[in-house]
Amino acid sequence: MSRLIGRRLALLVPQLLLICFVSFLLIQLTPGSQARAQLGSSASDEAVAALEDELGLNDPWPAQFVRYLGGLLRGDLGTSWTTGQPVLDDIARRAPATLELITVSFAVIIVLALLLGLAGGFARNLLGRIGDKISYVYSLMAGAVPDFWFAMIMVFVFYYTFPIAVAPVGQYDEAFGTPAVITGSVLIDTIVTGDVPVLVSHLDHLILPVLALVFINTAPILRMVRSSVGEALTSGYITLARANGLPQRRIVGYALRSALPPIVTLAGVWYTMLIAGAVLTETIFSWGGVGQYAVQAVQSADWAALQGVVLLAALLSLLVYLAIDLVHAWIDPRVRASGGTR
Amino acid sequence: MTNDETVLECAELVRHFPVKGSDKVVQAVNDVSLTFGAGETVALVGESGSGKTTVGRMILGLLAPTSGRIVYQGTALDEMDRRQRRDFRAGVQAVFQDPYDSLDPRRPVLASVREPLRRLELEESARDGTRRAMAALEAVGLAGITPKTRPHDLSGSACQRVGIARALVTRPRFIVLDEPTSALSPIARAEVMRSLHDVQQSTGVSYLFITHDLAVVESLAHRVAVMYLGRVVEAAAAGDVFGRRLHPYTEALLGSVLFPDPDRLDGFGVLRGEIPSPIDLPPGCAFASRCAIAGDDCRTAVPPLIDDAVAGHHVACIRQLSRSRDRQLASTLRKETP
Amino acid sequence: MTTVAPTSTPTRRRNPQLLIGLTAVAVILLVALLAPLLATHDPVRVSGAVLQPPSGEHWLGTDRSGLDIFSRVVYAPRVDLLLAGVGTLLAALLGVPLGALAGYAPGIVGEAISRTLDVVQAFPFFILAMCLLGIVGGSLPNIIAVLAIVNAPIYARLMHSQTRTLRGRMFIDAARVSGCRPRQVILGHIVPNSLSPILAQMSVTLGMSIILVAGVSFVGAGVEPPTAEWGVMIGDGSGGMFTGQWWPVVFPGIALALTVVAFALVSNGITVANQQRSRRA
Ligand SMILES: Nc1ncnc2c1ncn2[C@@H]1O[C@H](COP(=O)(O)OP(=O)(O)OP(=O)(O)O)[C@@H](O)[C@H]1O
Ligand code: SF4
Ligand SMILES: [Mg+2]
Numbered sequence: 001m002s003r004l005i006g007r008r009l010a011l012l013v014p015q016l017l018l019i020c021f022v023s024f025l026l027i028q029l030t031p032g033s034q035a036r037a038q039l040g041s042s043a044s045d046e047a048v049a050a051l052e053d054e055l056g057l058n059d060p061w062p063a064q065f066v067r068y069l070g071g072l073l074r075g076d077l078g079t080s081w082t083t084g085q086p087v088l089d090d091i092a093r094r095a096p097a098t099l100e101l102i103t104v105s106f107a108v109i110i111v112l113a114l115l116l117g118l119a120g121g122f123a124r125n126l127l128g129r130i131g132d133k134i135s136y137v138y139s140l141m142a143g144a145v146p147d148f149w150f151a152m153i154m155v156f157v158f159y160y161t162f163p164i165a166v167a168p169v170g171q172y173d174e175a176f177g178t179p180a181v182i183t184g185s186v187l188i189d190t191i192v193t194g195d196v197p198v199l200v201s202h203l204d205h206l207i208l209p210v211l212a213l214v215f216i217n218t219a220p221i222l223r224m225v226r227s228s229v230g231e232a233l234t235s236g237y238i239t240l241a242r243a244n245g246l247p248q249r250r251i252v253g254y255a256l257r258s259a260l261p262p263i264v265t266l267a268g269v270w271y272t273m274l275i276a277g278a279v280l281t282e283t284i285f286s287w288g289g290v291g292q293y294a295v296q297a298v299q300s301a302d303w304a305a306l307q308g309v310v311l312l313a314a315l316l317s318l319l320v321y322l323a324i325d326l327v328h329a330w331i332d333p334r335v336r337a338s339g340g341t342r
Numbered sequence: 343m344t345n346d347e348t349v350l351e352c353a354e355l356v357r358h359f360p361v362k363g364s365d366k367v368v369q370a371v372n373d374v375s376l377t378f379g380a381g382e383t384v385a386l387v388g389e390s391g392s393g394k395t396t397v398g399r400m401i402l403g404l405l406a407p408t409s410g411r412i413v414y415q416g417t418a419l420d421e422m423d424r425r426q427r428r429d430f431r432a433g434v435q436a437v438f439q440d441p442y443d444s445l446d447p448r449r450p451v452l453a454s455v456r457e458p459l460r461r462l463e464l465e466e467s468a469r470d471g472t473r474r475a476m477a478a479l480e481a482v483g484l485a486g487i488t489p490k491t492r493p494h495d496l497s498g499s500a501c502q503r504v505g506i507a508r509a510l511v512t513r514p515r516f517i518v519l520d521e522p523t524s525a526l527s528p529i530a531r532a533e534v535m536r537s538l539h540d541v542q543q544s545t546g547v548s549y550l551f552i553t554h555d556l557a558v559v560e561s562l563a564h565r566v567a568v569m570y571l572g573r574v575v576e577a578a579a580a581g582d583v584f585g586r587r588l589h590p591y592t593e594a595l596l597g598s599v600l601f602p603d604p605d606r607l608d609g610f611g612v613l614r615g616e617i618p619s620p621i622d623l624p625p626g627c628a629f630a631s632r633c634a635i636a637g638d639d640c641r642t643a644v645p646p647l648i649d650d651a652v653a654g655h656h657v658a659c660i661r662q663l664s665r666s667r668d669r670q671l672a673s674t675l676r677k678e679t680p
Numbered sequence: 681m682t683t684v685a686p687t688s689t690p691t692r693r694r695n696p697q698l699l700i701g702l703t704a705v706a707v708i709l710l711v712a713l714l715a716p717l718l719a720t721h722d723p724v725r726v727s728g729a730v731l732q733p734p735s736g737e738h739w740l741g742t743d744r745s746g747l748d749i750f751s752r753v754v755y756a757p758r759v760d761l762l763l764a765g766v767g768t769l770l771a772a773l774l775g776v777p778l779g780a781l782a783g784y785a786p787g788i789v790g791e792a793i794s795r796t797l798d799v800v801q802a803f804p805f806f807i808l809a810m811c812l813l814g815i816v817g818g819s820l821p822n823i824i825a826v827l828a829i830v831n832a833p834i835y836a837r838l839m840h841s842q843t844r845t846l847r848g849r850m851f852i853d854a855a856r857v858s859g860c861r862p863r864q865v866i867l868g869h870i871v872p873n874s875l876s877p878i879l880a881q882m883s884v885t886l887g888m889s890i891i892l893v894a895g896v897s898f899v900g901a902g903v904e905p906p907t908a909e910w911g912v913m914i915g916d917g918s919g920g921m922f923t924g925q926w927w928p929v930v931f932p933g934i935a936l937a938l939t940v941v942a943f944a945l946v947s948n949g950i951t952v953a954n955q956q957r958s959r960r961a
Contacts, residue, residue: 003363011795018799029815144940146891148898149914149933156921156929168922276804280895284918294807295899298814310803310811317802404853431859444850447958448872454854461859508858 004329008322015318017069023311024068028061030303077311078304082296087308091290095312096184097171098282098289102274104187104206105213110267112218117225118252121233135222142219148280151212155284158208165208169286172201209285213277217270224266228259260331268324272317347380349515349548350401350434355410357396361621368620370396372572374410375647376550378516381542383549385559385580387595388569391620394552397569398518401550402436415515432462435509439521441501445493451501452489455479455508464512478507482537499530506537513545520552531555535562556596560584565654568592571620571628574647578655588650588657590633627659635661695956698949701883704942712757721748723755723908731925741927743917747906749928753935755908760939763820763903764889767827768882774828775835776878780866782836783843794840797833805830809892813901823902827889838881842874876954883947887940894936910936 052058056067071077077087120131158165166173171186176197182189187206190199232238232255241251279291286292290309297305355374358367371393378384386394399405401412403419412419414430422430435458438444445454456475458464465471472489479487482503493501502522509517519538523531539562541547551563559566559580566584567577568591576589587593615632618624626641627633633640640660647658711718720739721727726746727738734741740749782793812826843866846852855869871878894911896902898918903909905916910932917928 015795015799015802018796019802022799022803026811026815029812140941140944141937143944144887144891144937146894146898146911146914146933146936148895149929149936152914152918152921152929153933156924156926160922160924272802272804276806279806279810280898283899294810298810298899298901301814303815306811306814310807313807314799314803317804318799321798321802399853402853402857404856428859431857434857436854436857438850438854440850444854446851446855446869446873448869448875454851454858457855457860458858461861461864505854508854 005326008325012318012322016315019311019314019318020069020072021065023307023314024065026307026310027068027303072311077308080297080302080305080308082300082302082305087305090293090305091308091312093184094288094290094293096188097186097287098275098278098291100185100187101206101209101213101282101287101289102271102278105210105217106267106271106274108210108214109218109221109270112214113221113225114256117222118229118256120222120226121229121255122252132226135219135226139219139223142216145216147212147216147277148284150216151209151281151284154208154212166201166204168205168208168284171205171288172198173205176201205285209281209287212281213274217274217277221263221266221270225259225263228262229255232256232258257331261328264327264331265324268320268327272320275313275316348377349380349415350378351413352376352397352401353411353413355397355400355412356408357393357400357405358408366621369572369623370620371400371407372623374569374572374574376567376574376577378548378550380515380548381546382565383542383551383563385551385553385563385566386569387553387556387559387566389617390554391571392569393572393620394569395520398436398520398550398552402434402518403430428462432458432464432512433515434518435512435514435516436518436520437502437505437509437522440525441498441505442493444505445501447493449492450489451491451493451496451504452476452479452487455504455511458508458512462512475507475511478511479504481510481541482507483533497530499526499533502526502530502534503537506534506541510541510545510547514547516548516550518550518552521554523558524554538562568595571618571623573628573644573658574656575629575658576656577647578650578657582655586655588655588662589629589659590635590662591629594632629659637661695949695952697945698953701942701945701947701949704938705946708757708939708942709761711754712761715755715758718754719748719751721751723747723751724906727751731920731928733925734927740931743913743928744920744925745906745916749913749931752908752913753910753931756910756913756932756935757939759820759903759907759909760890760893760936761886763823763827763893764886767824767889768831768885770824770828771831771885772835772878772882775832775837776839776871776874777866778832779836779839780843780870783840784847784862784866784870790840793836797836797840800833801837803830806892806895810896810899810901813896818896818902818904820903823893823896827892830892831885831889834881834885835878838877839871839874842877843870846870846873876950880947880950880954883943883950887943887947890936890940 056064059067075088077091079085080087080090083090116131116135120128120135122128123131155165155168159168172179177195179186179190179195179198179202180193182192186198186202189195190202235258238251238255241254278287278289279294281287282289282291283295290312294306294309296302297309353375355371357371358369360367374393374397376384376386376397386397388394396405400407400410403412414422414434417426419430445451452472452475455478456465456471459471459474460468465474476487479485484500484503484507487504493504496504502525505522522538523534526534535558538549542549549562551558553559563580565578566580567574568583568589569575570591576583576587576592578586583592584596587596618628618631624630624641626643627636627645630636630640645658645660647656649655650657715723724747727748728742728746730742730744730746732738732742732746738748738750740753742748743752778793778797782790782797784790785793809826809830812829813822816822816826846869852865852869855865860868890910893902893909894914897909897911898915900915903912905912913932914929914936917925917932920926921929
């Protein structure tokens with residue numbers, strides 16, 4: 001087990017390097033000279049050349065890569081030219097909002113998928129078959145509908161047509177004041193400080209984007225839970241447990257436990273998918289998180305900002321993958337014994 | 343048909359497989375040496391997991407030995423130049439255990455039979471290749487194969503004969519047969535055996551016949567090698583192995599034949615005791631844990647495969663050697679192995 | 681001489697998903713092909729007042745520039761299918777050999793390739809595509825290239841596991857004994873036997889690519905307006921969803937979703953057909 005963890009962690013180093021390298025390549029792709037971009041188009045060619053030399057842009061690429069890595073280690077992701085702030089600061093300020101949105105959606109998705117999937121897995125009667133049909137159609141639809149389109153439909157229906165939702169702009173209505181910043185997540189901060197008015201307003205704003213993400217992203221996990229629970233239930237030892245008259249609750253527990261590894265993997269992968277899924281959802285709801293920041297960066301050609309988002313998103317995914325592997329090792333005795341599946 | 347010319351020879355073959363997530367190895371094959379004369383059939387028998395398939399795969403060049411040599415017509419496999427390599431590929435062929443699995447399901451069987459000719463550039467034209475493939479199919483009694491026939495259109499025995507046709511189409515000198523009849527019904531088995539026998543009669547090909555089926559061994563084999571946990575423990579002319587059974591393992595193996603489970607040698611219950619894991623082989627004779635006449639001296643060093651007084655009868659057991667006529671050799675041996 | 685008797689009679693199995701999916705795809709292709717005949721207006725020329733709701737003149741209304749939405753919806757698959765189709769094809773052409781190599785090459789090479797793929801896949805798909813297109817610009821060739829790059833790892837993965845599985849099959853040993861070199865084993869035996877999962881995946885990728893193109897176009901990093909493309913149309917009309925003009929967004933979205941569903945059905949159908957076939961064999 002510790003051997004597995006050691007091996008997995010050792011793997012992380014080259015993977016991190018590779019991620020940094022890909023992100024480094026992205027800057028190399030950017031059009032025009034970075035020096036020119038810094039000095040503005042009115043600068044003389046000599047000044048540009050001098051700055052290029054100073055920045056080491058004429059060095060061989062390995063030297064430039066090492067310098068880039070050095071910058072990363074000091075937390076230097078460059079400066080956003082739209083905000084004028086260091087990119088890392090920009091992202092750090094916006095990350096809690098994004099993580100909150102993703103995590104809340106993720107939690108709802110997992111709970112829904114487990115409940116519906118288990119119910120579907122256990123329902124062996126007509127109801128179960130109808131449920132299967134519904135979940136099939138739902139999966140087809142959820143997989144085919146673009147998330148940003150669906151989010152806009154929600155806005156149209158719940159804000160314009162039946163005005164039950166608040167104006168889908170921002171994380172809360174500033175008329176209720178501004179919450180104290182502790183973690184940066186409005187949800188946590190308002191709960192901690194007991195700022196009920198802002199909390200309520202925040203929940204009002206949270207519900208539509210979460211629903212949009214949940215509708216689109218529950219389907220694959222639901223299907224996975226459904227099929228692994230189905231498989232587990234038909235396996236020999238569950239039949240045995242049934243025959244022995246074990247209480248239903250215990251049987252559910254057993255089935256869940258053996259269905260768990262694939263569910264954990266998919267759920268983990270899906271968390272990383274939500275990072276990308278949140279980009280457009282945030283934009284539509286003006287959420288003010290990292291996703292919206294990235295879209296603004298694309299629209300204003302703010303490459304340093306964009307590259308920073310890409311790099312950190314990849315790092316986050318990699319950490320989630322690492323977590324999946326470790327959780328796997330922990331819940332699956334076979335992996336524990338053999339020293340790793342992947 | 344048998345004569346003294348050696349077609350293929352393997353010497354001191356060893357193959358260890360690394361065990362995932364540990365530094366240990368599976369000792370699948372340890373120090374196996376075999377010689378095949380022209381037109382000769384050598385049967386390789388032994389329980390499941392004794393390393394028979396692994397030996398076959400190494401001889402076919404499908405698996406690199408950890409150490410040891412395979413020599414085909416005077417040249418070692420790893421020293422062959424391009425042309426020799428091609429001659430080896432054409433000259434050493436194989437028939438595999440599972441008739442369906444050994445044919446590419448996506449291809450017409452005719453294409454599979456023609457493939458060696460095509461890949462080894464032994465056909466003059468596509469038409470020539472197809473003609474010879476058809477001829478090979480007819481030679482194993484398969485008429486009515488069309489260019490569209492696919493494996494799932496055929497019965498198991500027909501598939502296996504397609505496999506034999508593929509192995510024959512290059513006119514090889516040597517064929518590895520890895521349990522070619524085990525997946526077949528008794529009637530189909532007889533048909534396939536008949537084909538193999540006829541082919542050998544007419545072409546003088548040599549066979550390495552890996553099998554669990556002792557009836558097959560008796561009817562087809564000239565020589566027999568018995569494997570146990572990666573080593574050859576007894577090797578001799580077929581009659582001698584059946585008649586003398588020097589090694590206790592062979593004894594147990596053949597003892598069951600009087601009341602045979604027709605399919606599997608390892609289906610009988612004569613042998614008691616734990617089979618050691620090929621990952622942690624004990625020092626000394628690997629059979630000691632199940633051997634009725636084992637003693638402490640068996641557990642110190644691996645008994646070498648030694649020529650018994652009868653020419654060509656090799657056995658790897660210190661006691662049986664001493665029971666045989668050459669007591670002296672045995673006692674020196676025991677002194678040498680403290 | 682024994683004659684060859686078929687052991688099973690291949691029967692036509694029911695596979696409604698494949699049937700419906702293929703029909704729908706055919707219809708969509710036909711629409712794309714016949715767009716000039718079907719369209720009632722020029723898709724990129726102002727043809728009426730802005731933001732007209734659906735009417736006899738403009739079946740699906742007009743957008744905020746006064747372009748006819750029906751005509752644009754009908755023209756859009758030309759761009760979307762072209763991009764997604766070529767991008768998917770290139771992704772497969774890139775990923776399949778890479779994955780086969782990773783699965784077939786022993787030890788360290790295969791390990792290195794699959795670990796590299798892990799890393800490439802750690803980059804969130806959409807963000808990477810958006811970033812790349814933002815940097816290089818959303819010309820059609822660039823979009824195709826980006827689709828190929830972000831999707832190729834999926835094929836490499838798929839092919840890697842296919843190769844690993846097939847490598848243990850006896851017919852691969854048999855092919856090697858027949859004199860196939862590694863390249864011939866891969867191209868002649870492993871790829872043909874992986875065709876059906878590859879095709880199933882391609883059908884999925886096609887749909888996902890359409891969504892991806894629409895997404896990057898929505899934020900302005902993809903296809904450039906006023907090209908008739910579903911994502912562009914949705915992006916252009918997005919403001920209306922807050923003020924009640926739903927038609928510029930709703931119709932292209934429905935067309936897009938139906939297209940993706942069609943490809944998803946084809947994909948499911950291929951998988952089912954393959955299962956039916958291997959059960960028969
Ligand atoms: N590719 C491999 N990797 C790891 N271990 C292997 C591999 N191939 C074979 N082995 C191991 O080597 C040993 C010998 O296997 P082999 O297949 O040669 O036996 P066999 O005598 O042919 O058995 P059977 O009668 O079941 O076919 C077994 O313990 C097997 O698990
Ligand atoms: S060497 Fe010893 S243990 Fe091995 S077979 Fe002979 S008597 Fe039995
Ligand atoms: Mg075997």
